[in-house]
Amino acid sequence: MRRALQISMVVTVCLVLAFSTVSLAASKTLTMYHAFTSNTLEALKNLIADFEQENPGIKVKPQYVGDALMQKLQAAVAAGDPPDLAWTHGGEYGEFAKAGAIYKMEDFIRRPDGLSNEELDDFFPVMKTYCEYNYDDQWWVLPVNATTITFVYNADMFAAAGMDPDNPGIETWEDFAIAAGKLSDPQKGIWGFHIPVFSGGMAGYFDWIFRPFIWAAGGKYISDDLQSVAFDSPEAKEAVKFFYDLMHEYKGGTITPADQAFAMGKVAITLDGPWSIPQFEKLRFPWRTMLYPVGPSGKRYHPSAGEPVTIFKDAKYPEEAWLFVKFWMRTDNMAKWAITSGYLPTRRSVLEDPIYAAHVEKTPGLEYFVKGLDYGTVSEYVPSWNKVIDTYAAAVELIMNNKVTLDKGIDDAAAKANEAIKRYWEDYPEEYEQVMSRLEARQE
Amino acid sequence: MEDSSGRRKRRFWSTKTEEIVTGYLCLLPTLLYAAVFLVFPVFFSLVLSFQRWPMFGPKKFVGWQNYQRILQDEVFWLSLRNALHYAVLYVPLSIILALAVAMLLNQPIRGVNLYRTGYFVPVVTSSVAVAVVWSFLFNTDYGLLNDFLTRLGGSRVGWLTNPDIAMYSVVIFSLWKGLGGNVVLYLAALQGVPGHLYEAAKIDGAGPWAQFRYITWPLVTPTTFFMFIMGIIGAIQVFEQIYIMTGGGPMRATYVVFMYMYDYAFRYNEMGYASAVGYLMAVIIFALTLINMRVSSKYVYYEQG
Known part of the structure; x- marks a missing residue:
C-alpha cells in the first residue's frame, strides 16, 4: 500500500515536470547558466526584465549553478542538452570552443543584424584578447564584465x-x-x-x-x-x-x-579593484584613484580581466540567444548593468552614456578604474x-x-x-x- | 530421519560460523572506514612516493628520485629546521606551563570549574578564527600588544614581521591554544596521586618543593612522557596557525615542513613528491619517538602492580 503510494507520487512528480518543460518550451525560454551573486544577480534580473519587455514572446530563465559552473556545463554539453547561454570565468569557454560546442560569436556579429565595426572597435582593446581562442583574432564570445586594478x-x-x-x-x-x-x-x-x-x-x-x-x-x-x-x-x-x-x-x-x-x-x-569601491566609500578620508605610472619603456600597464557570455551549439533558440546577447552589449543596457553589478563596462562608449557618466560623477574613484582598461593586460x-x-x-x-x-x-x-x-x-x-x-x- | 512436519532444517552455516559472520558484519562499517580512509591512503601514498604524479597527468615510476630531490632541496632542510625549532620551543614550554596550571587548578579553590573551563575554551575554538584574532593582536603598527608596549615606554616589536621573532610569536599562540588540553591530562594524573603519600611526606617534614620533587613529579611522569611524545609528533606537523598567521614568512622564517608538503601537493601539484615528503617525515617522527622511548625508561615511573 505504502509502496504504491510512493510510486504514484514519483509518477506524478515526473508528469508535472514533463508538462512544465513542455509548457516552458511553448513560450521560447532561453536558459542561461551563471554564477552571479548579490549585486550582479540583481543586475541580471533587471537586464532580463528589460529584455523581456522589449521582446515579448522570449523569456530568459537564469539558472544559478555556483562553483560547479564548469562541471555542470561539461555534463550538460556531454548530455547534448546545454543551456542556450552561459557566463564563464575568464577563458574557460576555450574548452568548449575547442570541442566545437559553442557558436563562434563572429557568426552572428558579421550578419546584417550583427554588430558594426564601429561597435566592435568600441570594446576596450584588451577585451578582444579575452574573447579569442588560440590567438585567432576572432570573437568567440562577447565580454560582459571587465575589472582592473x-x-x-x-x-x-x-x-x-x-x-x-x-x-x-x-x-x-x-x-x-x-x-x-x-x-x-x-x-x-x-x-x-x-x-x-x-x-x-x-x-x-x-x-x-x-x-x-x-x-x-x-x-x-x-x-x-x-x-x-x-x-x-x-x-x-x-x-x-x-x-x-x-x-x-x-x-x-x-x-x-x-x-x-x-x-x-x-x-x-x-x-x-573596483569591487572594493563600496569599502572605500566608508573610509573616513577622501580618496582618489590614479593610473599606474609610465615605466622606462614609455608604456603603462594595468592588470585586468574580462568575463564573457557564450552561446551553445545545441541551444534550443540560438537566434533568440543572440538577440539577448546583442541587447546586453547595447551601450545603455551595459551602463545599467555595470552600475548595478559593480563591474566595469567593456565598451568605451558606456563612459559617455548619460546615466553612467552621472554614476562616475557620483563615484569619484571609478574614473581611473575604467580608464585603466585602456592599458589592460592579459596575464602571461x-x-x-x-x-x-x-x-x-x-x-x-x-x-x-x-x-x-x-x-x-x-x-x-x-x-x-x-x-x-x-x-x-x-x-x-x-x-x-x-x-x-x-x-x-x-x-x- | 525424515519427518513430514518437523523436518530437521539443514543449516547453511554452523552456529559458530554464523557467529563469526555476524560479528564481522557488525564490524564491517568500521573496517570499511578504516580500509578506505586509513589503510588505503597509507599504501597509496607509499606507492605514490616512488612515482611522479602531476595531479592532472599520468603517473610514472621514478624510483628514489623524489627522495633524492627532497634531500637535495635546501628549502626542505630549512623547513625541517624551522619545524624542529618550533618543536624545541613549544613542547617543553607547553609541558611546564600545563603542569603549573594543572597544579593550581588542583587546589580546592572557589570556582575551580570556571577556571578549568576557561583554560579549555581555546582548545575547542576554531584555530583558524583565533589565529586571525591573534594576528591582529600581534600586528606591528596597530596591534594591542605593541600598543601596551609603547604605552609602557617600550618600542614596537615586529611580532609577525621580524624574521627573528615570528617563530616565537607562533609558539606563544600555540601555547595559549593548546594549554587546556594538556592541563586536562595533568589534572587527571594529579588526581590519581594518592593523598596519603603527601600526608606521610609531611609527617617526615617534606616541604612543598620536596613533595613536588619526590611525589608529584615521579607519579605524573607517565603523563609527561605521553605528552612529550604526542607533543613532538604534533609540533613537527604544525601547519594551521602558521598558514594563517605568517603564511610561512617573513623570509621563510616560519616556513615549516608541513607547509612545504602542502605547497608541493596542492599548489605545485606534485603529488608523488609531496607523498615522499610525508613518508620522510613519518620516518623522522618514528625515529624521534624511538629515541624518546629509550630515554624515557630512565625517568618514567611505572607503578608496580
Whole structure:
C-alpha cells in the first residue's frame, strides 16, 4: 500500500515536470547558466526584465549553478542538452570552443543584424584578447564584465605632503617614488606605499604590482618560447630595482604587511579593484584613484580581466540567444548593468552614456578604474605558475631585506624556476603540444 | 530421519560460523572506514612516493628520485629546521606551563570549574578564527600588544614581521591554544596521586618543593612522557596557525615542513613528491619517538602492580 503510494507520487512528480518543460518550451525560454551573486544577480534580473519587455514572446530563465559552473556545463554539453547561454570565468569557454560546442560569436556579429565595426572597435582593446581562442583574432564570445586594478590614494595625506590631491602629477616611476618618499614618515610608521612581497596564497597580490612594472620596464615573466623565465632579464630586474630604491633610497615604502594600513591612514597609496569601491566609500578620508605610472619603456600597464557570455551549439533558440546577447552589449543596457553589478563596462562608449557618466560623477574613484582598461593586460601564460611566482617572490623578499644582492637573488631564483618549468613540460606533454601549436599559430 | 512436519532444517552455516559472520558484519562499517580512509591512503601514498604524479597527468615510476630531490632541496632542510625549532620551543614550554596550571587548578579553590573551563575554551575554538584574532593582536603598527608596549615606554616589536621573532610569536599562540588540553591530562594524573603519600611526606617534614620533587613529579611522569611524545609528533606537523598567521614568512622564517608538503601537493601539484615528503617525515617522527622511548625508561615511573 505504502509502496504504491510512493510510486504514484514519483509518477506524478515526473508528469508535472514533463508538462512544465513542455509548457516552458511553448513560450521560447532561453536558459542561461551563471554564477552571479548579490549585486550582479540583481543586475541580471533587471537586464532580463528589460529584455523581456522589449521582446515579448522570449523569456530568459537564469539558472544559478555556483562553483560547479564548469562541471555542470561539461555534463550538460556531454548530455547534448546545454543551456542556450552561459557566463564563464575568464577563458574557460576555450574548452568548449575547442570541442566545437559553442557558436563562434563572429557568426552572428558579421550578419546584417550583427554588430558594426564601429561597435566592435568600441570594446576596450584588451577585451578582444579575452574573447579569442588560440590567438585567432576572432570573437568567440562577447565580454560582459571587465575589472582592473589601479592605485587608490588618501587625498588628505597627499594634501598634507604638499601635493594637489586632484592632480598629483604622478606620471612616471620617478614621480611615483618621489611622491612616496614625501608621503612617508618612517618614525611614525607612516608610508607612501606598501610593496606587497608575498608568496604562497597571497602571490596573486604580488603579481598585481610586479607584472605591470616588469612590463612597463620592457620585461616579461617568461620567455617567448615558454621554455624559461625572463624575469632575470635586465629590464625585469629594473622593476625590482625600482621597488628596492623606493624602499631604501626614497624611503617611500615598506614591505611589512599591515592589515587595514590604508584604511587607518598609515599607508597613503594602495592598489585595489573596483569591487572594493563600496569599502572605500566608508573610509573616513577622501580618496582618489590614479593610473599606474609610465615605466622606462614609455608604456603603462594595468592588470585586468574580462568575463564573457557564450552561446551553445545545441541551444534550443540560438537566434533568440543572440538577440539577448546583442541587447546586453547595447551601450545603455551595459551602463545599467555595470552600475548595478559593480563591474566595469567593456565598451568605451558606456563612459559617455548619460546615466553612467552621472554614476562616475557620483563615484569619484571609478574614473581611473575604467580608464585603466585602456592599458589592460592579459596575464602571461606561465607553466608551473605557483612554483615560479613563489620562487620569484621569495627572492624579491630577500633582496628587499638586503639579505642577497639583486643580481644574485634573481639569477638563483631564475635557475630554480627554470628547473620547475622544465619539469612541468615533462609532466604535461599534452599541454605542451597544445601550447606549442598555439604559439606557432600566433607567430603566423 | 525424515519427518513430514518437523523436518530437521539443514543449516547453511554452523552456529559458530554464523557467529563469526555476524560479528564481522557488525564490524564491517568500521573496517570499511578504516580500509578506505586509513589503510588505503597509507599504501597509496607509499606507492605514490616512488612515482611522479602531476595531479592532472599520468603517473610514472621514478624510483628514489623524489627522495633524492627532497634531500637535495635546501628549502626542505630549512623547513625541517624551522619545524624542529618550533618543536624545541613549544613542547617543553607547553609541558611546564600545563603542569603549573594543572597544579593550581588542583587546589580546592572557589570556582575551580570556571577556571578549568576557561583554560579549555581555546582548545575547542576554531584555530583558524583565533589565529586571525591573534594576528591582529600581534600586528606591528596597530596591534594591542605593541600598543601596551609603547604605552609602557617600550618600542614596537615586529611580532609577525621580524624574521627573528615570528617563530616565537607562533609558539606563544600555540601555547595559549593548546594549554587546556594538556592541563586536562595533568589534572587527571594529579588526581590519581594518592593523598596519603603527601600526608606521610609531611609527617617526615617534606616541604612543598620536596613533595613536588619526590611525589608529584615521579607519579605524573607517565603523563609527561605521553605528552612529550604526542607533543613532538604534533609540533613537527604544525601547519594551521602558521598558514594563517605568517603564511610561512617573513623570509621563510616560519616556513615549516608541513607547509612545504602542502605547497608541493596542492599548489605545485606534485603529488608523488609531496607523498615522499610525508613518508620522510613519518620516518623522522618514528625515529624521534624511538629515541624518546629509550630515554624515557630512565625517568618514567611505572607503578608496580
